[in-house]
Amino acid sequence: MSDAKPKPPLPDELLDRGIGLLEGPANRLAERLLSSTIVLAPLSVTMSLAMRVAALLRGASRRTEQHTDERRQK
Amino acid sequence: MSTFGPSELLRRAGAFTAIPQALARMNGAMTLARLTLEKTPVPVAPSPAVVLVNEGAARLLRYDPMPGVAPRDPIVLCPSLINRLYVLDLKEGISVVEALRKAGHRVYGVDWGEPGVAERGVSFEGFVLRLSRLLDAACADAKTDQLHLLGHCLGGTMATALAATNDARIKTLINLTAPLSFHDDGLLSKWTRAPFFDAEAVAAALGHVPPWLTQPAFQILKPMGQPAKALRLFQALDKPAGELDSFLETFRCLETWINDNVSIPDRFFVDLVGKLYRKDALAKGELCFEGGAVSLDRVRVPVFTIAAAEDHIVPPASATDVAKRFTNPACKVEVLPGGHIGVVVGGLGRKRLWPALIAWMEQHKIGGVA
Numbered sequence: 001m002s003d004a005k006p007k008p009p010l011p012d013e014l015l016d017r018g019i020g021l022l023e024g025p026a027n028r029l030a031e032r033l034l035s036s037t038i039v040l041a042p043l044s045v046t047m048s049l050a051m052r053v054a055a056l057l058r059g060a061s062r063r064t065e066q067h068t069d070e071r072r073q074k
Numbered sequence: 075m076s077t078f079g080p081s082e083l084l085r086r087a088g089a090f091t092a093i094p095q096a097l098a099r100m101n102g103a104m105t106l107a108r109l110t111l112e113k114t115p116v117p118v119a120p121s122p123a124v125v126l127v128n129e130g131a132a133r134l135l136r137y138d139p140m141p142g143v144a145p146r147d148p149i150v151l152c153p154s155l156i157n158r159l160y161v162l163d164l165k166e167g168i169s170v171v172e173a174l175r176k177a178g179h180r181v182y183g184v185d186w187g188e189p190g191v192a193e194r195g196v197s198f199e200g201f202v203l204r205l206s207r208l209l210d211a212a213c214a215d216a217k218t219d220q221l222h223l224l225g226h227c228l229g230g231t232m233a234t235a236l237a238a239t240n241d242a243r244i245k246t247l248i249n250l251t252a253p254l255s256f257h258d259d260g261l262l263s264k265w266t267r268a269p270f271f272d273a274e275a276v277a278a279a280l281g282h283v284p285p286w287l288t289q290p291a292f293q294i295l296k297p298m299g300q301p302a303k304a305l306r307l308f309q310a311l312d313k314p315a316g317e318l319d320s321f322l323e324t325f326r327c328l329e330t331w332i333n334d335n336v337s338i339p340d341r342f343f344v345d346l347v348g349k350l351y352r353k354d355a356l357a358k359g360e361l362c363f364e365g366g367a368v369s370l371d372r373v374r375v376p377v378f379t380i381a382a383a384e385d386h387i388v389p390p391a392s393a394t395d396v397a398k399r400f401t402n403p404a405c406k407v408e409v410l411p412g413g414h415i416g417v418v419v420g421g422l423g424r425k426r427l428w429p430a431l432i433a434w435m436e437q438h439k440i441g442g443v444a
Contacts, residue, residue, distance in 0.1 A: 030297030
Protein backbone atom coordinates (compact mmCIF):
# COMPACT_ATOMS: atom_id res chain seq x y z
CA MET A 1 0.00 0.00 0.00
CA SER A 2 1.32 3.43 -0.88
CA ASP A 3 1.38 6.24 1.74
CA ALA A 4 1.57 8.90 -0.96
CA LYS A 5 -1.22 11.45 -0.78
CA PRO A 6 -3.53 11.19 -3.83
CA LYS A 7 -3.25 14.11 -6.16
CA PRO A 8 -6.20 16.54 -6.08
CA PRO A 9 -8.63 16.63 -9.02
CA LEU A 10 -7.18 18.39 -12.04
CA PRO A 11 -9.50 21.49 -11.98
CA ASP A 12 -8.57 22.17 -8.33
CA GLU A 13 -4.89 21.73 -9.10
CA LEU A 14 -5.14 24.11 -12.08
CA LEU A 15 -6.89 26.72 -9.93
CA ASP A 16 -4.18 26.42 -7.27
CA ARG A 17 -1.46 26.75 -9.88
CA GLY A 18 -3.19 29.72 -11.49
CA ILE A 19 -3.28 31.55 -8.17
CA GLY A 20 0.34 30.61 -7.50
CA LEU A 21 1.35 31.93 -10.92
CA LEU A 22 -0.50 35.22 -10.40
CA GLU A 23 0.85 35.80 -6.91
CA GLY A 24 4.36 34.63 -7.78
CA PRO A 25 6.05 35.22 -11.15
CA ALA A 26 3.31 37.38 -12.72
CA ASN A 27 3.22 39.68 -9.70
CA ARG A 28 7.02 39.97 -9.60
CA LEU A 29 7.14 40.81 -13.30
CA ALA A 30 4.45 43.49 -12.93
CA GLU A 31 6.21 44.90 -9.87
CA ARG A 32 9.48 45.14 -11.78
CA LEU A 33 7.70 46.95 -14.60
CA LEU A 34 5.91 49.34 -12.24
CA SER A 35 9.08 50.21 -10.39
CA SER A 36 11.29 50.84 -13.42
CA THR A 37 12.37 54.42 -14.02
CA ILE A 38 11.41 54.14 -17.70
CA VAL A 39 7.78 53.70 -16.66
CA LEU A 40 7.78 55.87 -13.54
CA ALA A 41 9.49 58.98 -14.90
CA PRO A 42 6.98 59.76 -17.70
CA LEU A 43 4.08 58.85 -15.43
CA SER A 44 5.21 61.17 -12.65
CA VAL A 45 6.00 63.99 -15.12
CA THR A 46 2.50 63.66 -16.64
CA MET A 47 0.89 63.53 -13.22
CA SER A 48 2.81 66.50 -11.86
CA LEU A 49 2.04 68.60 -14.97
CA ALA A 50 -1.63 67.64 -14.85
CA MET A 51 -1.77 68.55 -11.16
CA ARG A 52 -0.10 71.91 -11.76
CA VAL A 53 -2.60 72.73 -14.51
CA ALA A 54 -5.44 71.63 -12.22
CA ALA A 55 -4.03 73.82 -9.42
CA LEU A 56 -3.86 76.83 -11.78
CA LEU A 57 -7.44 76.24 -12.94
CA ARG A 58 -8.54 75.83 -9.33
CA GLY A 59 -6.85 79.10 -8.41
CA ALA A 60 -8.39 80.85 -11.41
CA SER A 61 -11.88 79.62 -10.63
CA ARG A 62 -11.46 80.69 -6.98
CA ARG A 63 -10.40 84.17 -8.08
CA THR A 64 -13.42 84.39 -10.41
CA GLU A 65 -15.71 83.36 -7.52
CA GLN A 66 -14.14 86.00 -5.29
CA HIS A 67 -14.62 88.72 -7.94
CA THR A 68 -18.26 87.70 -8.41
CA ASP A 69 -18.84 87.81 -4.65
CA GLU A 70 -17.19 91.24 -4.38
CA ARG A 71 -19.29 92.60 -7.24
CA ARG A 72 -22.46 91.26 -5.63
CA GLN A 73 -21.54 92.90 -2.32
CA LYS A 74 -20.96 96.26 -4.06
CA MET B 75 1.22 0.08 -5.12
CA SER B 76 -0.91 2.73 -6.73
CA THR B 77 -3.96 1.81 -8.71
CA PHE B 78 -4.51 3.55 -11.99
CA GLY B 79 -7.80 2.62 -13.59
CA PRO B 80 -10.83 4.30 -15.08
CA SER B 81 -12.17 5.38 -11.66
CA GLU B 82 -8.85 7.03 -10.75
CA LEU B 83 -8.81 8.74 -14.14
CA LEU B 84 -12.34 10.08 -13.57
CA ARG B 85 -11.45 11.23 -10.04
CA ARG B 86 -8.38 13.04 -11.32
CA ALA B 87 -10.45 14.70 -14.02
CA GLY B 88 -12.75 15.98 -11.30
CA ALA B 89 -15.79 14.05 -12.55
CA PHE B 90 -16.98 13.17 -9.02
CA THR B 91 -16.49 16.59 -7.47
CA ALA B 92 -17.08 19.04 -10.31
CA ILE B 93 -20.89 19.21 -10.15
CA PRO B 94 -21.33 19.46 -6.33
CA GLN B 95 -18.44 21.95 -6.19
CA ALA B 96 -19.88 24.08 -8.99
CA LEU B 97 -23.32 24.08 -7.31
CA ALA B 98 -21.81 25.03 -3.93
CA ARG B 99 -19.78 27.85 -5.49
CA MET B 100 -22.78 29.13 -7.40
CA ASN B 101 -24.76 29.14 -4.15
CA GLY B 102 -21.92 30.97 -2.40
CA ALA B 103 -21.64 33.55 -5.19
CA MET B 104 -25.42 34.12 -5.19
CA THR B 105 -25.44 34.59 -1.41
CA LEU B 106 -22.58 37.10 -1.64
CA ALA B 107 -24.29 38.96 -4.51
CA ARG B 108 -27.61 39.05 -2.60
CA LEU B 109 -25.98 40.36 0.59
CA THR B 110 -24.13 43.01 -1.40
CA LEU B 111 -27.15 44.11 -3.46
CA GLU B 112 -29.44 44.20 -0.42
CA LYS B 113 -26.74 46.27 1.31
CA THR B 114 -27.06 44.06 4.38
CA PRO B 115 -25.22 45.93 7.14
CA VAL B 116 -21.87 44.48 8.13
CA PRO B 117 -21.18 44.08 11.85
CA VAL B 118 -17.93 46.10 11.86
CA ALA B 119 -16.63 47.93 14.95
CA PRO B 120 -18.73 45.90 17.43
CA SER B 121 -17.05 47.10 20.64
CA PRO B 122 -19.15 49.70 22.48
CA ALA B 123 -17.41 53.05 22.89
CA VAL B 124 -18.07 56.64 23.89
CA VAL B 125 -16.45 59.76 22.43
CA LEU B 126 -14.27 61.48 25.02
CA VAL B 127 -12.80 64.37 23.06
CA ASN B 128 -13.14 65.92 19.61
CA GLU B 129 -10.44 67.94 17.88
CA GLY B 130 -11.14 68.87 14.28
CA ALA B 131 -12.17 65.67 12.56
CA ALA B 132 -10.39 63.52 15.15
CA ARG B 133 -12.12 61.84 18.07
CA LEU B 134 -10.78 59.99 21.05
CA LEU B 135 -12.92 56.97 21.85
CA ARG B 136 -13.04 55.11 25.14
CA TYR B 137 -14.15 51.52 24.80
CA ASP B 138 -16.35 50.20 27.59
CA PRO B 139 -14.49 47.92 29.99
CA MET B 140 -15.50 44.25 29.98
CA PRO B 141 -17.64 43.60 33.07
CA GLY B 142 -16.25 41.25 35.69
CA VAL B 143 -12.64 41.41 34.48
CA ALA B 144 -9.84 42.67 36.74
CA PRO B 145 -8.64 46.03 35.37
CA ARG B 146 -5.22 46.31 33.74
CA ASP B 147 -3.15 49.14 32.25
CA PRO B 148 -4.73 51.62 29.84
CA ILE B 149 -3.67 51.58 26.20
CA VAL B 150 -4.26 54.05 23.37
CA LEU B 151 -4.61 52.69 19.83
CA CYS B 152 -3.41 55.07 17.14
CA PRO B 153 -4.24 53.87 13.62
CA SER B 154 -2.94 55.22 10.36
CA LEU B 155 -4.26 58.63 9.46
CA ILE B 156 -5.42 57.38 6.09
CA ASN B 157 -7.45 54.39 7.26
CA ARG B 158 -10.31 53.84 9.65
CA LEU B 159 -9.72 52.78 13.24
CA TYR B 160 -12.02 49.78 13.04
CA VAL B 161 -9.43 47.53 11.41
CA LEU B 162 -8.43 47.00 15.04
CA ASP B 163 -12.06 46.19 15.88
CA LEU B 164 -13.18 44.49 12.68
CA LYS B 165 -15.90 42.16 13.96
CA GLU B 166 -16.71 40.01 16.95
CA GLY B 167 -13.94 37.45 17.34
CA ILE B 168 -11.59 39.36 15.01
CA SER B 169 -10.87 42.40 17.13
CA VAL B 170 -7.71 43.57 18.87
CA VAL B 171 -9.90 45.89 20.94
CA GLU B 172 -12.07 43.00 22.11
CA ALA B 173 -9.02 40.86 22.98
CA LEU B 174 -7.51 43.69 25.03
CA ARG B 175 -10.82 44.42 26.80
CA LYS B 176 -11.23 40.74 27.63
CA ALA B 177 -7.78 40.84 29.22
CA GLY B 178 -8.96 43.78 31.35
CA HIS B 179 -7.15 46.63 29.59
CA ARG B 180 -8.82 50.02 29.43
CA VAL B 181 -8.75 50.72 25.71
CA TYR B 182 -8.80 54.12 24.01
CA GLY B 183 -8.81 54.60 20.25
CA VAL B 184 -7.94 57.57 18.06
CA ASP B 185 -10.38 57.98 15.19
CA TRP B 186 -8.73 60.50 12.86
CA GLY B 187 -11.92 60.98 10.86
CA GLU B 188 -12.39 62.49 7.41
CA PRO B 189 -10.19 65.62 7.18
CA GLY B 190 -12.04 68.88 6.65
CA VAL B 191 -11.40 72.59 6.99
CA ALA B 192 -9.73 72.20 10.40
CA GLU B 193 -7.12 69.88 8.89
CA ARG B 194 -6.12 72.22 6.03
CA GLY B 195 -2.45 73.02 6.26
CA VAL B 196 -1.89 70.77 9.30
CA SER B 197 1.54 69.20 8.91
CA PHE B 198 2.94 65.86 10.11
CA GLU B 199 4.13 67.69 13.22
CA GLY B 200 0.65 69.17 13.68
CA PHE B 201 -0.89 65.72 13.75
CA VAL B 202 1.77 64.42 16.16
CA LEU B 203 0.89 67.33 18.47
CA ARG B 204 -2.78 66.48 18.09
CA LEU B 205 -1.96 62.89 19.10
CA SER B 206 -0.11 64.29 22.11
CA ARG B 207 -3.20 66.26 23.20
CA LEU B 208 -5.39 63.18 22.77
CA LEU B 209 -2.96 61.24 24.99
CA ASP B 210 -3.37 63.96 27.63
CA ALA B 211 -7.13 63.47 27.48
CA ALA B 212 -6.77 59.68 27.77
CA CYS B 213 -4.42 60.05 30.75
CA ALA B 214 -6.86 62.41 32.46
CA ASP B 215 -9.76 60.03 31.88
CA ALA B 216 -7.83 56.98 33.08
CA LYS B 217 -6.49 59.00 36.05
CA THR B 218 -2.97 57.93 35.27
CA ASP B 219 0.30 59.63 34.36
CA GLN B 220 1.31 56.99 31.86
CA LEU B 221 -0.21 54.58 29.40
CA HIS B 222 0.80 52.20 26.64
CA LEU B 223 0.64 53.52 23.09
CA LEU B 224 0.07 51.26 20.10
CA GLY B 225 0.64 52.77 16.67
CA HIS B 226 -0.56 50.92 13.59
CA CYS B 227 1.07 51.67 10.22
CA LEU B 228 1.57 55.46 9.88
CA GLY B 229 0.03 55.79 13.35
CA GLY B 230 3.19 54.04 14.58
CA THR B 231 5.37 56.51 12.70
CA MET B 232 3.56 59.38 14.42
CA ALA B 233 3.68 57.64 17.80
CA THR B 234 7.44 57.11 17.39
CA ALA B 235 7.96 60.78 16.49
CA LEU B 236 5.99 61.70 19.61
CA ALA B 237 8.04 59.32 21.77
CA ALA B 238 11.22 60.90 20.39
CA THR B 239 10.13 64.40 21.34
CA ASN B 240 7.94 63.99 24.42
CA ASP B 241 7.61 60.56 26.01
CA ALA B 242 6.46 61.65 29.47
CA ARG B 243 3.12 59.83 29.22
CA ILE B 244 4.24 56.80 27.23
CA LYS B 245 5.01 53.73 29.36
CA THR B 246 5.75 51.57 26.35
CA LEU B 247 5.39 52.02 22.63
CA ILE B 248 4.06 49.23 20.41
CA ASN B 249 4.74 49.72 16.72
CA LEU B 250 2.55 47.48 14.63
CA THR B 251 3.72 47.33 11.00
CA ALA B 252 4.85 50.93 11.29
CA PRO B 253 7.23 52.33 8.66
CA LEU B 254 10.22 54.10 10.21
CA SER B 255 12.75 53.89 7.42
CA PHE B 256 11.16 54.79 4.11
CA HIS B 257 13.88 53.94 1.61
CA ASP B 258 12.98 50.30 1.04
CA ASP B 259 12.35 47.96 -1.89
CA GLY B 260 8.57 48.35 -1.75
CA LEU B 261 6.64 49.83 -4.66
CA LEU B 262 5.19 52.59 -2.49
CA SER B 263 8.68 53.78 -1.63
CA LYS B 264 9.76 53.68 -5.29
CA TRP B 265 6.66 55.51 -6.52
CA THR B 266 6.88 58.33 -4.01
CA ARG B 267 10.58 58.71 -4.84
CA ALA B 268 9.98 58.68 -8.62
CA PRO B 269 11.81 61.45 -10.45
CA PHE B 270 9.73 64.60 -10.95
CA PHE B 271 6.92 63.45 -8.62
CA ASP B 272 5.62 66.64 -7.03
CA ALA B 273 3.53 66.19 -3.88
CA GLU B 274 3.10 69.97 -3.54
CA ALA B 275 1.40 70.08 -6.95
CA VAL B 276 -0.95 67.23 -5.96
CA ALA B 277 -1.94 68.99 -2.73
CA ALA B 278 -2.32 72.34 -4.53
CA ALA B 279 -4.63 70.79 -7.11
CA LEU B 280 -6.70 68.51 -4.91
CA GLY B 281 -6.41 69.86 -1.37
CA HIS B 282 -6.80 66.82 0.88
CA VAL B 283 -5.73 63.90 -1.32
CA PRO B 284 -8.94 61.96 -1.97
CA PRO B 285 -9.41 58.17 -1.80
CA TRP B 286 -10.20 57.97 -5.53
CA LEU B 287 -6.52 58.69 -6.10
CA THR B 288 -4.97 56.77 -3.22
CA GLN B 289 -7.20 53.66 -3.19
CA PRO B 290 -6.26 52.41 -6.70
CA ALA B 291 -2.61 53.20 -5.94
CA PHE B 292 -2.73 51.01 -2.83
CA GLN B 293 -4.44 48.24 -4.81
CA ILE B 294 -1.77 48.26 -7.52
CA LEU B 295 0.94 47.88 -4.87
CA LYS B 296 0.28 44.18 -5.33
CA PRO B 297 -0.31 44.31 -9.10
CA MET B 298 -1.86 40.85 -9.40
CA GLY B 299 -3.53 41.06 -6.01
CA GLN B 300 -7.04 41.77 -7.30
CA PRO B 301 -7.30 38.88 -9.83
CA ALA B 302 -5.66 36.53 -7.31
CA LYS B 303 -8.13 37.65 -4.65
CA ALA B 304 -11.05 36.97 -7.02
CA LEU B 305 -9.75 33.45 -7.69
CA ARG B 306 -9.19 32.80 -3.97
CA LEU B 307 -12.74 33.94 -3.28
CA PHE B 308 -14.06 31.64 -6.02
CA GLN B 309 -12.04 28.79 -4.49
CA ALA B 310 -13.40 29.43 -1.00
CA LEU B 311 -17.07 29.70 -1.97
CA ASP B 312 -17.66 25.93 -1.89
CA LYS B 313 -17.72 25.82 1.91
CA PRO B 314 -20.57 24.08 3.78
CA ALA B 315 -23.50 26.37 4.73
CA GLY B 316 -22.50 27.28 8.32
CA GLU B 317 -18.87 27.90 7.45
CA LEU B 318 -19.84 29.87 4.34
CA ASP B 319 -21.94 32.39 6.32
CA SER B 320 -19.10 33.11 8.71
CA PHE B 321 -16.59 33.33 5.83
CA LEU B 322 -18.78 35.74 3.85
CA GLU B 323 -19.37 37.91 6.90
CA THR B 324 -15.63 38.24 7.53
CA PHE B 325 -15.00 38.84 3.82
CA ARG B 326 -17.62 41.62 3.66
CA CYS B 327 -16.36 43.23 6.88
CA LEU B 328 -12.83 43.31 5.51
CA GLU B 329 -13.94 44.63 2.10
CA THR B 330 -15.98 47.33 3.84
CA TRP B 331 -12.89 48.46 5.74
CA ILE B 332 -10.60 48.26 2.70
CA ASN B 333 -12.98 50.47 0.67
CA ASP B 334 -13.68 52.89 3.51
CA ASN B 335 -10.61 55.09 3.08
CA VAL B 336 -10.34 58.69 4.12
CA SER B 337 -8.56 61.52 2.35
CA ILE B 338 -4.96 62.27 3.25
CA PRO B 339 -4.72 65.78 4.74
CA ASP B 340 -2.98 68.12 2.27
CA ARG B 341 0.07 69.27 4.27
CA PHE B 342 0.48 65.85 5.90
CA PHE B 343 0.67 64.33 2.40
CA VAL B 344 3.35 66.83 1.35
CA ASP B 345 5.39 66.02 4.49
CA LEU B 346 4.82 62.29 4.13
CA VAL B 347 6.07 62.22 0.54
CA GLY B 348 8.61 65.03 0.70
CA LYS B 349 10.24 64.52 4.09
CA LEU B 350 9.55 60.91 5.07
CA TYR B 351 9.58 59.03 1.76
CA ARG B 352 11.86 61.12 -0.46
CA LYS B 353 14.37 62.30 2.16
CA ASP B 354 13.93 59.44 4.65
CA ALA B 355 14.22 62.22 7.22
CA LEU B 356 12.99 60.25 10.25
CA ALA B 357 15.49 57.43 9.85
CA LYS B 358 18.34 59.86 9.06
CA GLY B 359 17.53 62.08 12.03
CA GLU B 360 16.85 65.03 9.71
CA LEU B 361 13.18 65.46 10.58
CA CYS B 362 12.70 68.73 12.46
CA PHE B 363 9.84 69.86 14.62
CA GLU B 364 9.56 73.33 16.16
CA GLY B 365 11.16 72.03 19.35
CA GLY B 366 14.17 70.63 17.49
CA ALA B 367 15.24 67.53 15.58
CA VAL B 368 13.28 64.28 15.91
CA SER B 369 16.01 61.79 16.71
CA LEU B 370 15.16 58.12 17.07
CA ASP B 371 18.08 57.78 19.48
CA ARG B 372 15.98 59.82 21.90
CA VAL B 373 13.25 57.18 22.11
CA ARG B 374 13.97 55.94 25.63
CA VAL B 375 10.81 53.96 26.41
CA PRO B 376 10.63 50.21 25.73
CA VAL B 377 9.47 49.67 22.15
CA PHE B 378 7.85 46.50 20.86
CA THR B 379 8.28 46.45 17.08
CA ILE B 380 6.02 44.06 15.20
CA ALA B 381 6.45 43.53 11.46
CA ALA B 382 4.60 41.28 9.02
CA ALA B 383 6.70 38.85 7.00
CA GLU B 384 4.71 39.29 3.75
CA ASP B 385 3.91 42.98 4.12
CA HIS B 386 3.92 44.72 0.70
CA ILE B 387 3.00 48.16 2.08
CA VAL B 388 5.54 48.32 4.91
CA PRO B 389 8.26 45.77 4.09
CA PRO B 390 9.63 44.15 7.30
CA ALA B 391 12.98 45.94 6.90
CA SER B 392 11.20 49.31 6.87
CA ALA B 393 9.70 48.54 10.28
CA THR B 394 12.59 46.71 11.91
CA ASP B 395 15.90 48.15 10.62
CA VAL B 396 15.71 51.43 12.48
CA ALA B 397 14.25 49.77 15.59
CA LYS B 398 17.78 48.62 16.41
CA ARG B 399 18.62 52.22 17.30
CA PHE B 400 16.20 52.43 20.20
CA THR B 401 18.25 52.64 23.34
CA ASN B 402 16.08 50.89 25.93
CA PRO B 403 17.41 47.34 26.52
CA ALA B 404 13.84 46.03 26.93
CA CYS B 405 13.04 46.77 23.26
CA LYS B 406 11.85 43.78 21.31
CA VAL B 407 11.36 43.01 17.61
CA GLU B 408 9.08 40.31 16.27
CA VAL B 409 8.22 39.40 12.67
CA LEU B 410 4.85 37.63 12.50
CA PRO B 411 3.45 35.62 9.59
CA GLY B 412 1.02 37.41 7.27
CA GLY B 413 0.62 40.61 5.33
CA HIS B 414 0.02 44.22 6.39
CA ILE B 415 -3.61 43.58 7.33
CA GLY B 416 -3.42 39.80 7.69
CA VAL B 417 -1.19 40.15 10.73
CA VAL B 418 -4.04 42.02 12.49
CA VAL B 419 -7.08 40.15 11.19
CA GLY B 420 -5.71 36.90 9.68
CA GLY B 421 -5.95 33.67 11.68
CA LEU B 422 -2.25 32.89 12.11
CA GLY B 423 -1.20 36.47 12.75
CA ARG B 424 -3.84 37.24 15.33
CA LYS B 425 -3.26 33.98 17.23
CA ARG B 426 0.24 35.25 17.90
CA LEU B 427 -0.33 39.01 17.89
CA TRP B 428 -2.98 39.35 20.57
CA PRO B 429 -1.28 37.21 23.23
CA ALA B 430 2.03 38.94 22.43
CA LEU B 431 0.50 42.39 23.05
CA ILE B 432 -1.07 41.32 26.35
CA ALA B 433 2.14 39.59 27.51
CA TRP B 434 4.19 42.72 26.61
CA MET B 435 1.99 45.02 28.68
CA GLU B 436 1.97 42.51 31.56
CA GLN B 437 5.77 42.51 31.45
CA HIS B 438 5.88 46.32 31.48
CA LYS B 439 3.12 47.08 33.94
CA ILE B 440 2.60 50.72 34.87
CA GLY B 441 4.06 51.05 38.35
CA GLY B 442 6.01 47.79 37.89
CA VAL B 443 9.73 47.42 37.21
CA ALA B 444 10.52 47.76 33.50
